[in-house]
Amino acid sequence: MQDNSFGFRIDQDAEHGLVTQEIWGVTTPEGLADSAQALGEVCEQNRWPRILMLVSRSDARFSPAQFIAMFEGFVTAFPYVRRIAYTLDLEAHDTEQMLLDTLAWRHQIKVGFFDDVAQARRWVTAS
Numbered sequence: 001m002q003d004n005s006f007g008f009r010i011d012q013d014a015e016h017g018l019v020t021q022e023i024w025g026v027t028t029p030e031g032l033a034d035s036a037q038a039l040g041e042v043c044e045q046n047r048w049p050r051i052l053m054l055v056s057r058s059d060a061r062f063s064p065a066q067f068i069a070m071f072e073g074f075v076t077a078f079p080y081v082r083r084i085a086y087t088l089d090l091e092a093h094d095t096e097q098m099l100l101d102t103l104a105w106r107h108q109i110k111v112g113f114f115d116d117v118a119q120a121r122r123w124v125t126a127s
Contacts, residue, residue, distance in 0.1 A: 006031035006058070010042055016125040017048035024057035032060070036070075040077065049082040050124050054117060056087050067099055075107045085112045085124035 006025040013020070021039050023032075043051070075081065084104070088096075097113050104111040114120035 008035040008038065010038055012042060012046065012048075013125075014046075014048075016050060017046075018050040018052060018121075018125060019043060019046065019048055020052040020054065020121075022054035022057070023060065025059070027058055027060045036074075040074075043078045043081065047078075047080050049080055051081055051084045052120055052124050053084065053086045054120075056089060056115070064095060064099060067096055068103065071100060071103050075103070075109060081109065083110045083112075083124050085114060085120040087114050087117050087120045089115070 004026045006023070006028055008021060008023040008031070011020040011022075012018070019039065019042050021035065023035055025031075039051075086100075100111050100113075112120065112123045114123065
């Protein structure tokens with residue numbers, strides 16, 4: 001695998017009801033679709049209320065319309081998800097943060113943005 005190839009992995013933590021998905025590399029529509037499908041399958045199987053998204057090693061960029069459509073589709077499909085933490089470059093994703101804050105509020109979901117994985121994990125697993 002090349003250093004910039006798209007990839008993803010999913011980990012599950014039953015103790016905390018947490019699904020963690022990490023994506024990295026140069027994103028492609030196919031790669032994002034595959035990673036979203038895999039995340040959806042794990043969410044549907046477990047129905048856990050917490051998700052940790054590690055996206056700081058990817059180049060993922062979306063238009064506001066794409067981002068809204070993806071988030072709305074996700075929270076509609078998995079209404080039991082109550083907390084989502086993202087690790088990303090906070091300065092590069094300020095628009096996404098504003099959009100997600102508004103969408104999360106509408107759906108009564110807590111969303112946090114972090115540049116540190118340990119801090120994000122502590123927040124998302126807090127009661």
